[in-house]
Amino acid sequence: MNPPITDWRGLRVWLVGASSGIGEATASALHARGAQVLVSARKAEALHAFVAAHPPRHGVAAQAWPLDVTDADAVARAAREILTQGPLDAVIYCAGHYREMRANDMDLDELQRHLDINYTGALRVLHAVLPAMTARGCGHISLISSVAGFRGLPKSLAYGPTKAALTHLGETLYLDLHPLGLGVSVVHPGFVQTPLTARNGFTMPALITPPQAAAAMIVGWARGAFDIHYPKRFTRWMKLLRLLPYRAYFPAVRRFTGL
Secondary structure (H helix, E strand, O other): OOOOOOOOOOOEEEEEOOOOHHHHHHHHHHHHOOOEEEEEOOOHHHHHHHHHHOOOEOOEOOEEOOOOOOOHHHHHHHHHHHHHHOOOOEEEEOOOOOOOEOHHHOOHHHHHHHHHHHHHHHHHHHHHHHHHHHHHOOOEEEEEOOHHHOOOOOOEOOHHHHHHHHHHHHHHHHHHHHHHOOEEEEEEEOOEOOOOHHHOOOOOOOOEOHHHHHHHHHHHHHHOOOEEEEOHHHHHHHHHHHHOOHHHHHHHHHHHHOO
């Protein structure tokens, strides 16, 4: 469905949300494959530590671009300065925020924070980079969504809807950008061992590490996949649940989660 990316040598890749977890692991894996990785997140110290730990390979150096995705001016400024150095071959949106929430404990500020980081932040990045990428007629956009966006889940009142929106966004982007020569993929991880999931107070099935997640994504991009999901021993079940009618789905989720 997309032009396969099998050789990352010399490609310029902007990873937004790369100070920890999946974003950091993916940046590290792509750097090892010869890409020039430009890492962004709010935590400047973590980004500079990443650059220090990943010295130049074949004359290609990683770069730290601290920014807050909720700040539209900061995103636009960073994108503008990055693009003055040269075109971007891939933009990977990994920024995310997560807190358990149910309807009987609704926090509007927290709901809006999820929206601002998980979804609107992606819009800000896309608005900043797409004109240059479409003018060039090549490149790849990848959005890190979640299986939590497939259907409604308990304790996911704040997180799930933002990931559902991100998946829908990716589908629409594909329809618009594929004819223009750009690749688009949406990534649907299951449970990955990150600072965000460390807050969960329950046993997470099929839990994997960030390097395992990064490896699965690299395989998906090499296949030219649109929907990259992992680990498949878990995500395939989630996809099956998505097919159930509501009369069967709601009781199944209650039995599975106990909620």
